[in-house]
Amino acid sequence: MVLKLKKGDEILITAGKDKGKRGKIEKVFPKRASVLVPGLNVYKKHMKKRDEQNPGGIISFSRPLVVGNVSLICPKCGKQTRIGYSLEKNKKKFRICRKCKAKI
Secondary structure (H helix, E strand, C coil): CCCCCCCCCEEEECCCCCCCCEEECCEEECCCCEEECCCCCEEEEEECCCCCCCCCEEEEEECCEEHHHEEEECCCCCCEECEEEEECCCCCEEEEECCCCCEC
16 A cells, blocks of 8 residues: 655644644554554553563553544645645656645
8 A cells, every 4th residue: 555644744643542643753554554653642561571671560652543543734834734746847756735735
């Protein structure tokens, strides 16, 4: 699956427990159609003690978010937007903001 979101894009969560929060994409999972945003969609896990280096306890970690529950924030206009594509004369394809038509 080809995703329109890339690493480093600023996004807004539109659904779920963190609705309304913003963050930057750290990693993209195209096969699962999800993105990882550090500090958002945080869950806790109880870990058993393994050895001296892994003491165990309650560990917090971020889970990936489904792409359908996030939207891009345009770096120029700062609004929540969809992503479009445009071609230049030399056949280069680039992403554009659907609201202000700026390159992303």
